[in-house]
Amino acid sequence: MPPFTDGRSLRLAARQGNFSAQTSGQAPDFVQANLVVVPESAAYEFLLFCQRNPKPCPLLEVVEAGSVEAVRLAPGSDLRRDLPRYRVFRDGKLSEEPTDVTALWRDDLVSFLIGCSFSFDRRLIDGGLEVRNVALGKNVPMYRTSIACRKAGRFDGPLVVSMRPFTPGEALRAARISGELPQVHGAPIHIGNPAALGIADLGRPDYGEAVPVHEGELPVFWACGVTPQEVLLRARLPLAITHAPGHMFVSDLREKHLREFSERLA
Amino acid sequence: MPPFTDGRSLRLAARQGNFSAQTSGQAPDFVQANLVVVPESAAYEFLLFCQRNPKPCPLLEVVEAGSVEAVRLAPGSDLRRDLPRYRVFRDGKLSEEPTDVTALWRDDLVSFLIGCSFSFDRRLIDGGLEVRNVALGKNVPMYRTSIACRKAGRFDGPLVVSMRPFTPGEALRAARISGELPQVHGAPIHIGNPAALGIADLGRPDYGEAVPVHEGELPVFWACGVTPQEVLLRARLPLAITHAPGHMFVSDLREKHLREFSERLA
Numbered sequence: 001m002p003p004f005t006d007g008r009s010l011r012l013a014a015r016q017g018n019f020s021a022q023t024s025g026q027a028p029d030f031v032q033a034n035l036v037v038v039p040e041s042a043a044y045e046f047l048l049f050c051q052r053n054p055k056p057c058p059l060l061e062v063v064e065a066g067s068v069e070a071v072r073l074a075p076g077s078d079l080r081r082d083l084p085r086y087r088v089f090r091d092g093k094l095s096e097e098p099t100d101v102t103a104l105w106r107d108d109l110v111s112f113l114i115g116c117s118f119s120f121d122r123r124l125i126d127g128g129l130e131v132r133n134v135a136l137g138k139n140v141p142m143y144r145t146s147i148a149c150r151k152a153g154r155f156d157g158p159l160v161v162s163m164r165p166f167t168p169g170e171a172l173r174a175a176r177i178s179g180e181l182p183q184v185h186g187a188p189i190h191i192g193n194p195a196a197l198g199i200a201d202l203g204r205p206d207y208g209e210a211v212p213v214h215e216g217e218l219p220v221f222w223a224c225g226v227t228p229q230e231v232l233l234r235a236r237l238p239l240a241i242t243h244a245p246g247h248m249f250v251s252d253l254r255e256k257h258l259r260e261f262s263e264r265l266a
Numbered sequence: 267m268p269p270f271t272d273g274r275s276l277r278l279a280a281r282q283g284n285f286s287a288q289t290s291g292q293a294p295d296f297v298q299a300n301l302v303v304v305p306e307s308a309a310y311e312f313l314l315f316c317q318r319n320p321k322p323c324p325l326l327e328v329v330e331a332g333s334v335e336a337v338r339l340a341p342g343s344d345l346r347r348d349l350p351r352y353r354v355f356r357d358g359k360l361s362e363e364p365t366d367v368t369a370l371w372r373d374d375l376v377s378f379l380i381g382c383s384f385s386f387d388r389r390l391i392d393g394g395l396e397v398r399n400v401a402l403g404k405n406v407p408m409y410r411t412s413i414a415c416r417k418a419g420r421f422d423g424p425l426v427v428s429m430r431p432f433t434p435g436e437a438l439r440a441a442r443i444s445g446e447l448p449q450v451h452g453a454p455i456h457i458g459n460p461a462a463l464g465i466a467d468l469g470r471p472d473y474g475e476a477v478p479v480h481e482g483e484l485p486v487f488w489a490c491g492v493t494p495q496e497v498l499l500r501a502r503l504p505l506a507i508t509h510a511p512g513h514m515f516v517s518d519l520r521e522k523h524l525r526e527f528s529e530r531l532a
Contacts, residue, residue: 043310059317
């Protein structure tokens with residue numbers, strides 16, 4: 001399977017059962033998104049959680065119960081089949097990792113598409129910065145913090161952050177570049193002192209892989225899209241569906257249009 | 267009653283029945299907000315409407331059913347009593363304009379606080395611009411447009427815009443200043459051609475008062491906070507409560523901190 005150059009062809013291949021791999025590096029000009037699907041009975045609380053915690057949960061689109069098409073991000077898409085792989089959770093426990101969830105879809109399911117750090121890394125690299133984990137071919141290191149998210153109903157839990165090391169000058173540049181993109185977590189939430197976030201050891205991340213912080217570099221921390229997934233698990237819903245890690249929803253929205261996306265009226 | 271210099275003292279005076287006037291010009295350093303209160307059965311749809319239409323509906327805080335305190339904008343506040351005057355709608359029709367809604371409050375009511383153009387005018391004036399309607403002591407002219415909002419359940423309707431005339435150079439400055447404040451409608455949505463928005467006659471606004479557009483000036487249009495109120499009326503809910511026009515919720519959030527407000531984690 002050659003690399004895909006656009007979101008639509010990747011989604012169609014996934015739909016037809018011909019692509020079930022990770023989406024990193026695929027269709028690089030197009031925005032990828034995290035998927036969270038919950039029953040309508042929990043949708044108000046999850047939407048409120050996102051509204052109250054926009055740094056870790058930047059919402060790109062909400063697809064209502066009865067629909068499976070992300071009309072804004074990807075007209076003609078089918079959220080039940082267009083991701084390469086899913087995770088299905090029952091009562092907060094992982095039950096299966098299928099490549100298609102059509103068979104277990106229900107008319108009361110609501111889908112949330114949330115900004116993804118792939119967009120974010122791309123901007124930093126385009127801005128001339130070396131993103132350590134990308135350079136090393138590793139997953140970004142992520143840490144649970146002692147900062148509580150703002151609660152909404154049954155959705156509650158700690159903020160999870162990702163970390164990228166930079167020299168002080170690079171860190172300021174990274175803060176400026178990312179600050180212009182609230183759709184993918186915006187500016188850093190902390191710089192320099194892991195202990196202030198309740199992080200005991202940068203060498204032992206809770207998710208992803210550790211990366212070295214060189215002499216003269218500071219660890220820079222951003223709110224992370226793993227936060228809503230962790231909060232989702234803690235809520236122990238009877239049924240919830242997400243993308244499998246790294247197997248994102250690839251949209252028709254071009255990266256360069258991401259900033260304007262939320263400003264558009266129609 | 268002397269002018270109030272802070273939100274808390276105005277709210278307490280309103281709570282005690284000692285202040286029932288408009289809030290324009292009061293506590294000028296503090297953010298004022300639109301209030302929309304709906305039964306919990308409509309809260310998900312209204313929240314989704316705001317998420318889908320952030321330009322006319324920039325949400326500052328959602329107060330859940332069972333609470334009447336805006337914990338972020340004004341700790342200790344009581345949304346049933348702290349506004350100088352309310353409007354009560356039954357089945358989409360105005361039924362009364364009380365100064366206190368404690369008697370008709372119910373445990374299932376959810377309150378939405380939405381950014382207000384008072385903050386917006388203040389920034390333009392601080393930026394050295396003359397806001398025509400403010401200079402003339404008039405209410406800003408507002409127009410229904412031919413642009414449909416993004417629908418969410420029973421909430422649907424046209425975008426309403428406000429208009430301020432500026433020379434081209436001033437218009438660019440106004441666009442830059444307002445573009446930095448997505449919490450109060452952000453950048454203009456159109457400049458120059460009322461017909462492109464379906465507006466037939468600038469001299470006959472649908473709300474507010476007409477203002478002259480001088481030779482060499484362009485009409486500049488912003489998404490307007492009247493939009494959610496118009497949409498609310500069209501939904502004909504059995505019960506809905508809003509602030510009375512001009513009688514806003516005055517918060518403890520300083521205007522100069524508005525931009526940082528939505529970035530704050532805790």
